[in-house]
Amino acid sequence: MKQNNFTQQTHFIGVLLPEDITLTLEDCRRYMREAYGCKSGQGTPIHVTLVPPFRLQDQYSTEDLARAIEKEVLPKGLGFTAHIDNFDAFGDRTLFANVVAGDKWTRLRDETVKAVLNACPGCTKKDQRPFQPHGTVANRDIPAGVMTDALQVMNELKLVEDFPVDNITIFERRGGRWEAAVTLELGGTK
Structure with a gap:
């Protein structure tokens, strides 16, 4: 199988929404998709x-990631209640449900990154930018000039919701698609 000049990403870690x-x-x-042809x-x-x-090196497995998170993150009881406050965008490239950032999100992200790096050194690196949690609606293939209108339509929904951050999920790329491979229950949301 011929690869392009980039490393194929195999995994990412996130929180599934209710x-x-x-x-x-x-x-x-x-x-x-229907209004603007967005599929990405x-x-x-x-x-x-x-x-x-990130690309998980061949000597490591999804189970290695799961064990590291179970051992290093889950015992800390980092679950909490998060809040969505309508929609926002990263410039013209990503439209998302605006999950309100905060110390609990940053700590959960930091502890998860640390566990992944301990289990599989060098597979990823910590993003140095402030953490902005978000639920992506559309990205990468949004036509130029439509973001303002798209955001206006989305914000008319007045999506304001609380939700439990009660899982850490390891996603694997399978057949060109991302699938939830392992979902671990995150305590502390009560």
Whole structure:
């Protein structure tokens, strides 16, 4: 199989969102697809990314990642209630449900990255930018000049929801699609 000059990403780690919010955001994805032809990322389950896509070296496995998270992150009881406050965008490239950032999100991200790096050194690196949790609706293939209108339509939904951050999910690329491979229950949301 011929590879391009980039390393194929095999895994990422995130938090799956509850079914009611997932259904709402799937409707938003459908709108972006029908109105603007956006398809990028729409096969991926609705989630908040903790560790962006990376290539897991051949000597490591998804089980290694799961064991590290079970041992180093889950015992800390880092679950909490998060809040979505309508929609926002990263410039013209990504439209998302605006998950309100905060210290709990940053700590969960930092602890998860640390566990991954301890289990599989060198497979990823910590993003130095402030952590902005978000639930992606559309990205990469949004036509130029439509973001303002698309955001206006999304914000008319007035999506304001609390949800439990009660899982850490390891996603694997399978057959060109991202699938939830392992979901670990995150304590502390009560």
